Amino acid sequence: MLTKGLKTLLLGAAAAFALSGAAQAGTLTIESWRNDDAQIWKDKIIPAFEKAHPDIKVEFTPTAPKEYNAALNAKLEGGTAGDIITCRPFDASLELYNKGYLVSLNELSTMGNFSDVAKSAWTTDDGKTTFCVPMASVIHGFIYNKDVFKELGLEEPKTEDEFFAVLEKIKSNGTYVPLVLGTNDQWEAATMGFQNIGPNYWKGEEGRKALIDGTGKLTDPAYVSTFATLAKWAPYMGDGFKAQTYPDSQNLFGLGKGAIYAAGSWDISTFRAQKVNMGAFKPPLPAGASECYISDHTDIGIGMNAKTKNPADAKVFLEWIGSEEFANILGNELPGFFPLSNASVTLNDDVAQTFVNWRKECKSTIRNSYQILSRGTPNLENEMWNVSAQVINGTLTPDAAAKQLQDGLAKWYAPQQK
């Protein structure tokens, strides 16, 4: 009896071992911080991939966003990280590539589906090597409440003058908060304010690159005017916006008490859940400008762990991430996160489609503090949060804000010290 029992046990153990080994060989594990999207990965994205590639199994194992960077670093150092790594934009991932944890993906055939702007977040400073496939971006603009616009007889503003005229009308009506934005959390002022309308002033990529090579300065008129326009928002932002947090803003607009919301496209799904009848318009053109620019910010990429046991399968997966099929699934399942590939994608969500259409009408750029310029102390991104909030609060003039940014950058960034 005993020997028989032992045999069964051993056999079972051996079988389990073999099974786990088998699972290991053909399985790709994905590291990610998008635990909000876990269900969509499991129900939509992975089945679609496995249908086309039945021999490869994929597993999505996300970590909480706040812990992701630290956890991923620890796993990579310990050699226990998954085969596929979801990449944060710019320096966090560049550091991983420089340490040899990520590999060059230049030879992927679907890499040609992406523009240079899309790839910039995961490309070395010299522009030669791309180490993650661009996956999704977020676009800035303004979301408005269609019912309110109809009630007050308003139309989508195209120029800045029209924008302020619309705000003035909503304000004089008095029922709704004209422009929903708070400065308590600071990043709202910088991201949904400064980076939202700014590209029209500094001409998108042209201005952003000029800052990096040192030919442009943050004290240039483009930046001062951006701040000057931001400062004019304050009277329309509703009572006590200085203590209004981001969730406050979301609720204010979600409950139908606000008319226009300075947005990131990721807010679409929040407002869909609250059943707001909404539309969107792009950052209105300043006086004298003819071309429009939008912030189409690269946010999520995906790369390969250099130490994966399964590089061939991992590359097949990454090729697929660059394909049109993936772009379609992503764009439709996660409205507000837009595929970065050049493939033309039809989105079912009309507001998301409005956002993505701007790519054809306007030139895309990314947030100007993200590439290279936030590597030193004082940190440019932090400074932008601080001064943007202060400019809207009225405690700092546009000139002083621009000067503070420029002085901070010039303290450590050599091309700006000339």
Place this chain on the structure above:
Amino acid sequence: MAQGTYLRLLVFFLGPAVLIYSLFSIYPLLDTIFNAFYSRQSDGSYLWNGLGNFQTLLFDPTWSGPFWNALKNNFIFFLIHMCVQNPIGLLLAALLSLPRLRFRATYRTLIFMPTMLSVVVIGFAWQLILSPLWGVAKMFLGFFGLGFLFAPWLGVESSALITVSLISVWQFVGIPMILIYTALLAIPDELIDAATVDGLNQVQAFIWVKLPLIWPTIGLVSILTFVNNFNAFDLIYAMKGALAGPNFATDIMGTLFYRTFFGNQLQLGDPSMGSAIATMMLLIILIGVMAYLFLVQRRIQRYSF
């Protein structure tokens, strides 16, 4: 007892505590100080930097500006606790120990309750109360015809720190109250009876008899307040984020440390500079505690009954 047995017993009884305390308290502390003497290179390695980090922190305007600002704010934070929290705690304790008070236990529990709540709950609740959008504070003031006094206090540079401090006072006022109340309970009734016979009323008896007897406890409460305030971080992080706005008006040592050590948004964390700030915090607290021990504690007279 034989020497050997004594030693064995010593190891047996003290060993585990010493081991755990060293592992989880002494070692991290020493390691932090040790880290502060290195600097992080761009390739992720660490190089010996001597007192370089401290020099940068104290004399390079990029770092010293935020440092002194955080230290100043931290002192204001502490002073508000000393001047508001502890006197109110004392007053509440005195009221609680009145002989003919009804619902004593109810009051005591209610006042102590916020201390046990999570700081995230407190921060969220007060943010809602004071919210200019949905808060009850505005309506409440309006009810008394004082609506014009309302401002978005948490978002204004001049009032944000005071507001956050007072919220913290509200949360922790139960601690000085309970400590002082316990000390008051320990005072024998005979002393109060004697004072009453001598013609002192309740207030006089409190000032002339009870207060001198609880000075050691008030000293203890003060030093606890000091240590807690200079280690504070969570409430400000919960309400104002790691950048402690507006314009760093609510930035204290804890938030400055957090931002430096763990990073923020695009700012990568810098463990060695963060350790330097943590070491400075340790030094400040150490100086405060030493000053208290040598200048105050030794002069306090204790009475035993």
